[in-house]
Amino acid sequence: MHRLNADLIVAVVAAALGLATLLLVPHQIAGGGLAAIADMQSPAFFPVLAGALMVGCAAALGVKAALAGGERKRPQRDLSRLTFVLAVGGIFVLFAAGSQLIGMIPSAVAVIIVMGWLWGFRDLRRLVPVGLLVPIAIYLLFEKMLLIILPRGMVFPW
């Protein structure tokens, strides 16, 4: 089995980002175009330079990786780890969405309890109080002390 060469992937992603930047310049910067590289007063001058640097470095890394060749190793897959990382990433997204929908503090209560449980901490007598106390502390600190109104959400806007 071939293991995909990580450096090659980095090179491809970086090249794609650099090219995307260069392609976006005419659409995202007024009067911008690749010719702006010769006009230091154009707002597109620096982004074109940065995009070109990105593409150049990506090309060099790609050539270096291709010359080094792919390593022949058995792929080490640990599906349970990957699943858990994806689950935690999913919690980030749900927390962000929940903050907008039901508010940041209620979402934080749910996130702490669910994520703590998934993390393997099954002692509910400690998990639930922490899940309540930390968001309350955040609420008191931000809303009462620093006077920053955290997102209330659309479901419970009061």
Add this chain to the structure above:
Amino acid sequence: MIERLLEGFIHIVSVWSILSALLGVVSGIVVGALPGLTATMAVAILSPFTFLMDASIGIPFLLGVYKGAIYGGSIPAVLINTPGTAAAAATCLDGNALARKGEARRGLELSLFASVTADLLSTFVLIFVAAPLAAVALKFGPPEITMLFALSMTMVAAVSGDSLLKGLISAALGILLACVGLDPMSGYERFTFGLPDLTGGVSLVPLLIGMFALSEILIQAESRMPHLVARERWSPKGVSFGDLRRVARAILRSTGIGAFIGVLPGIGAEVSCWIAYGIAKQRSKRPDEFGKGSLEGLAAAEAGNNAVCPAALIPMLVFGIPGDTVTAVLLGAFMAQGLLPGPLLFEKHGQIIYGFFAMLLVTNVMLLTLGYFTIRYFAPVVLAPQGLLMPSVLAICFAGSFAVNSSYFDVLITVAGGFAGYLMRKANVPIPPLVIALLLAPGFENGLRQSLVLSNADPTIFLTRPISAAIAVFLIVAMVIFVRMGARLRATKAATPGESNQPSSY
């Protein structure tokens, strides 16, 4: 100099500033002692709390957090062989060996004394070097500033991670992110995609919280340890005067190494600790004891990483160039307080800056006192269950990133930064070049464009002016030295037992 220091101290000192510094040191020790929570993460998470405070209260708090966290990282390194921060990785070797011999208290106290001594001496370097250097920096024009920024970004790219090309890709990504928003010269929008939230650019602190804190949570999720177990018992035997005399030379030498490395952009405490440790081993009369509980090894590693903190503030304050990721976050906090780092900072806000210097000395006394009398009470912190800690940190991160601008969009930036940071760390693409390039790019762009306008687009302007030419030569020499040094450092780390225990760094 002493007069200005006293004036600054009188200007800044108040019950609130002292209390905030004390709270910062305590918070820093606690966060630094928690395995998986780094000093950068500590400062990034806690910096939004300071934005609504007066600078004389908010900045001492963050300086306290910075110092406390770097020291706090040594507590789990000694007790459970897991460095609380990447800077404490070398501390594990001899610190934990001492703990296994039943001398955990001796190890922790020695690391405290070495840390405080190195920090104190390095603070004096900061005080006596920063202001004169700022006077010289005032003579810099756009070409010199451009070359200095180019030097910093290239050096950070060269010494972070294991590949110069990946470092440069990371820096280019940071520059591209910095292009989002309004063009500094014409005011035209760039890459805003019609979103009003992007007109002011990508919010720095929310992005940093995502890249450092959320990516760390994902990294910790891979190992998913709900509990940590301490095997070492607390011992009555502390550090003796004889111990301190024996390690004095190693502390002084490592302080010099740490202070020098701290001044150089991009090379933080996590590199300095290994260099200090390696040189201490070379110079020791008992090199065979290293890795088996050597007091010299422990003192060298701790002095090496703590001496970096004040020294790294020199390029940040004088040129606005962060020395490492922690000072990059601190730079963001300074800017949020209306204190724009650069040579004019000493002219415009001299009293406040000297006040901060004085507070750095005060936080040293706090760290020593707190550490000496309460260290055994901090020790159990390292055993905080990850299953409770990580979700709580996540909640604080979200609230903190929202609080920066009271913007929900910033929360989305944090989440995106978390995923991007995680993928970069998995692909061994270093994060520091991105962060430092993001901070330096606006100044670099201004300097570059102004220089080219001045010279009618003739790029030789960077080589015909003496200071910028000297910086160009220094850049080339430094690159050669650091590529060689990097190879030697990697060899030292590879040959050192237990090194694999350190957490994946940025």
